[in-house]
Amino acid sequence: MTYTGDERGGAGRDGPWWWERRREAVLDVGLGAVSAAECALEGVQFAREAGLPGAVGVLFGFVVGATLVLRRRWPIAVVLVGIAVTPAAMGFLLSVVALYTLASSEVPRRITATLASMSMSATFVVMYLRTREGAADEPTLVISLSVFVAVALTVPPVLFGLYIGARRRLMESLQERADSLERELSLLADRAEERAEWARTEERTRIAREMHDVVAHRVSLMVVHAAALQAVAAKDPVKAARNAALVGDMGRQALTELREMLGVLRAEAPKPAAVAVAAPAGGFEDGPSLAELEALVGQSRAAGMVVELDVRAAGAGSADPAGAGAGVGYPAEVEQTAYRVVQEALTNCHKHAPGARVVVRLAHRDGEVAMQVENGPCDGKAAEPGLPSGGNGLVGMRERVLGLGGVFVSGPTDDGGFKVSAVLPCVSRA
Incomplete structure (x- = not known):
């Protein structure tokens, strides 16, 4: 089973192979080199105790330590390698970093707990067997020292990995929420702009209707009276004067209504939230x-x-x-x-x-x-x-x-x- 950084999303990915970023690849390669050097040195003692040539122990240690490079790709496998070489007294950096990576990854917690327990047990047994020969008359001290070393090499990296993993998941959740809110705000802004545009269109339509009603009716009557005035001007001066007065009254009424409408247009614009609701129906009270x-x-x-x-x-x-x-x-x-x-x-x-x-x-x-x-x-x-x-x-x-x-x-x-x-x-x- 593999757990890679790709599972957390590929946004901003620029690293090779399974690494999300180049700096992660550089860090893992560096840790792998240090671990390989450590295990190669410890492989000399392992080869001497096992009766093998020193070169074999160095090569074996180098390969074991270099597996740390794979910690992000196969964290479970790297932890198992660390547990496997515990009896050879090598791979302390390998075990610590592998347990941290395992705890901070998306591996199920039951698997993390099982492997951490296995690593702690293996470390305790190896430490107990190695210290018992030199302090056979102090069993309590041997057990206490073995427990301390097993806990010190297992619990801190696991707890720190759990903290880092939880923190990373929290940050990702907050980032997703922020992105979601940003999308919602963008959508609301688009809708507000659409409503504002709709309100402006409705207001222009309403003003056009009012202008049409005012101008068309008043001016139509003025034209009719003007035609009648032209027809009777010479024959009936009294009627002509009456028609002229009517034309003047209607012209003044039309100007008054137009002035009131233009006054509304020049008035201070309402707040945007009110425009979308109130604008289309505005002006009825004074009509x-x-x-x-x-x-x-x-x-x-x-x-x-x-x-x-x-x-x-x-x-x-x-x-x-x-x-x-x-x-x-x-x-x-x-x-x-x-x-x-x-x-x-x-x-x-x-x-x-x-x-x-x-x-x-x-x-x-x-x-x-x-x-x-x-x-x-x-x-x-x-x-x-x-x-x-x-x-x-x-x-x-x-x-x-x-x-x-x-x-x-x-x-x-x-x-x-x-x-x-x-x-x-x-x-x-x-």
């Missing part, structure tokens, strides 16, 4: 409401459009005489969206159906509010106002309604007109 629907319809009437406003209260079958928003309170985003849908639909009537009769219906129901703007066929005698169309009116209305979980339908009617319908879910605050 128009259903209570202003009567005035909105009145502006179209003043521009010459025939408009009927039909408001029905919850549970009622007749028109609500109190007004479009009387007695009913909805969240600000619902009221503003309902107002903008009607506003954009009236603007489209000015652009595409001049002279047509228009009906604006508003129904307060349980848990929802419904609105419908329907115009009849265009009057062929009416002058075309020549208003440009950006093609985003119906798209903007649909985005507003669907963004609140509502339903939006638009399309031509059977009699040649056009109809825009929307239903918004809401919770009454009253």
